[in-house]
Every structure is written in structure tokens, then in C-alpha cells.
Amino acid sequence: QLRPSFYNTTCPDVSAIVLSVVQEAQRSDVRITASLTRLFFHDCFVQGCDGSILLDDSATIVSEKGAIPNNNSLRGFNVVDNIKAAIERACPGVVSCADILALAAESSVRSSGGPSWSVLLGRRDGTTANRNAANNLPSPFDPLSTLQSKFSAVGLGNTDLVALSGAHTFGRAQCKSFSNRLYNFSGGRPDSTLNPSYRSTLQQNCPQGGPGSTLNNLDPTTPNTFDKNYFNNLQGNRGLLQSDQELLSTSGAPTASIVNSFANSQGTFFQSFVQSMINMGNISPLTASRGQIRSNCRRVNGS
Numbered sequence: 313q314l315r316p317s318f319y320n321t322t323c324p325d326v327s328a329i330v331l332s333v334v335q336e337a338q339r340s341d342v343r344i345t346a347s348l349t350r351l352f353f354h355d356c357f358v359q360g361c362d363g364s365i366l367l368d369d370s371a372t373i374v375s376e377k378g379a380i381p382n383n384n385s386l387r388g389f390n391v392v393d394n395i396k397a398a399i400e401r402a403c404p405g406v407v408s409c410a411d412i413l414a415l416a417a418e419s420s421v422r423s424s425g426g427p428s429w430s431v432l433l434g435r436r437d438g439t440t441a442n443r444n445a446a447n448n449l450p451s452p453f454d455p456l457s458t459l460q461s462k463f464s465a466v467g468l469g470n471t472d473l474v475a476l477s478g479a480h481t482f483g484r485a486q487c488k489s490f491s492n493r494l495y496n497f498s499g500g501r502p503d504s505t506l507n508p509s510y511r512s513t514l515q516q517n518c519p520q521g522g523p524g525s526t527l528n529n530l531d532p533t534t535p536n537t538f539d540k541n542y543f544n545n546l547q548g549n550r551g552l553l554q555s556d557q558e559l560l561s562t563s564g565a566p567t568a569s570i571v572n573s574f575a576n577s578q579g580t581f582f583q584s585f586v587q588s589m590i591n592m593g594n595i596s597p598l599t600a601s602r603g604q605i606r607s608n609c610r611r612v613n614g615s
């Protein structure tokens with residue numbers, strides 16, 4: 313069972329160390345807090361929160377980093393290395409990489425204006441990666457019903473889906489993640505659930521045939537602040553990804569009323585987000601004698 317006090321005697325300063333490295337990184341890279349938050353999601357949804365996302369390719373590992381949703385998209389691995397190095401100096405061999413991802417997500421949200429919470433700890437690191445499962449992460453092109461089933465497969469419900477999607481209140485997406493909505497979405501027309509003036513801004517940034525890698529703010533109103541504006545954007549048909557706008561615009565969807573309640577109250581959103589991050593962090597952790605404490609987050613010990 314995970315608990316906030318897991319490192320109280322063995323590494324009492326672990327949370328403060330993580331926070332300070334995250335905030336140092338944030339000084340030169342405003343986006344890094346979003347990137348670190350996303351790493352935790354992509355770890356937990358594949359084999360649970362076991363640090364599998366951090367493993368590099370090797371003789372025995374087919375890295376999740378090469379999966380389609382991750383390749384040329386995930387970032388923050390060097391900051392995780394820096395956090396690990398700082399923790400190893402203070403308490404060698406004690407803190408797992410999986411727990412570092414959980415702590416880095418909390419520090420990131422808090423350092424961007426969002427809620428803080430006490431992080432459940434005691435996960436250990438896995439010794440395998442799963443490229444195929446990583447290829448099956450929730451996709452921005454999935455219909456709502458598929459997003460719901462991918463969440464329910466790991467024990468998460470509609471409230472978790474909506475609250476955690478609220479992490480798109482900060483960070484960036486590449487044109488290729490949504491440009492299908494801009495030109496020829498259905499019947500030769502753009503996506504009708506995309507606000508026309510927002511659409512023309514996006515069309516300028518993502519011209520047809522242009523580079524798919526150009527970055528766009530996920531939240532056009534407060535791109536670097538963790539707040540409830542993401543949900544207000546959905547109400548104005550300003551969700552960037554199809555998977556964002558669907559939460560509100562799918563007819564009859566049970567997620568719509570949850571979007572509206574978060575749009576009305578930042579306190580309600582923050583409370584639900586914290587609970588849902590805890591729920592996501594509880595996805596099949598390795599505890600007790602299972603797994604290991606990696607000494608290098610990129611490699612299984614002894615390989």
C-alpha cells in the first residue's frame with residue numbers, strides 16, 4: 313500500500329529536492345512542468361506506475377520512448393535524470409524512478425499555479441517496458457467511447473477522464489496532433505465543433521502541407537498556468553484536440569456536465585484533479601519485494 317510517509321526516515325527531504333530541481337528547470341523552460349506531468353500519465357497507463365517510460369532501448373528493452381504517441385513528443389527525461397542525481401547524492405539507492413515521476417508531477421502542477429497535494433509513495437521500478445501498450449495510449453483521434461474504455465481498463469471513470477484532461481491547461485501540441493480538424497474533417501469541411509476564429513488562427517500556424525511539428529498552446533488563454541481555463545475554452549469550442557472538445561460536444565455524453573462544473577468552479581476542478589492524480593498514481597504499483605530501485609532511471613540494474 314502506497315503512503316505519503318514512505319521515505320520519512322530513509323529520505324526525508326525527497327519532496328523538497330524534487331521541487332527545487334523542477335523549479336530550477338522551469339526558470340529556463342516554462343514548458344517543462346507540463347512535460348513532466350505528461351510523463352507521469354504515459355508511465356502509469358502502460359504497465360502501471362513502474363517507471364517503464366524511462367527505460368532506454370537496450371539489448372533487452374524495446375523502449376516505450378519509440379512508441380507513436382511518445383516519439384518526438386515526450387520530453388523532460390534529462391530533468392528526471394537531474395532529479396535522480398540530486399536524490400542519489402542525498403539518499404543513495406532508496407527512491408524509485410516511478411516515485412520520482414509522481415513527485416515531479418505534483419511539483420510541476422504546484423509550480424504552475426495549480427493545487428498541491430501529498431503524494432502517495434512506495435512504488436518500485438519495473439524491469440520491463442511495453443512498446444505495444446504504449447502504442448495503444450489514448451489518442452487525440454479516439455472517439456469519446458474509446459477514451460472511456462481506455463480509462464476504465466485501468467480503473468478510471470468519467471470524472472477522472474475529465475479532470476485529468478484538464479492537464480491540457482498547460483503545455484503544447486504539435487500541428488499533426490489536431491490539423492485533421494482544420495481542413496477536411498468530414499465531408500470536406502473543418503470540424504464543426506471548432507470555433508471559426510480559433511480555427512483560422514490555428515490554420516495560420518498549421519498551413520496545409522506545412523511542418524507537422526510546429527507547436528501550439530493547448531490552452532490559448534493561459535498557456536503556462538494550471539487553472540480551470542481549459543474547461544471554459546471547451547465551452548467556447550476552443551478545445552485544441554478532438555479528444556478535448558469531445559468531452560463537451562459529444563451528444564448525450566455524461567462528461568459534458570462534469571466539464572461544465574469544472575468550468576464553473578476552479579476549486580471543484582482542483583479537488584477532482586488531485587483525487588484523480590492519486591487514482592492514476594495507484595495503477596498497479598510494484599511494492600514490497602517486487603521490482604527494484606533503479607540506480608539509473610534509463611536502465612534496469614546490472615544491464
Ligand code: HEM
Nearest residue numbers: 346347350353385450451452476479483484485486489555
Ligand atoms: C484523455 C486522453 C488524452 C489524450 C488523447 C492526450 C493527448 C495529448 C496529445 C496529442 C498531446 C500533444 C502531443 C504532441 O503533439 O506532441 C498532449 C500533450 C499533453 N498532455 Fe495529454 N492527452 C490525454 C490525457 C492527458 C493526461 C491524463 C495528462 C496528465 C494528467 C495529460 C497531460 C498532457 C500535457 C501536460 C501535455 C503537454 C506536454 C508538453 O507540452 O510537453 N494528457 N496530450
Ligand SMILES: [Ca+2]
Nearest residue numbers: 355358360364
Ligand atoms: Ca509504466
Ligand SMILES: [Ca+2]
Nearest residue numbers: 481531534537
Ligand atoms: Ca491554463
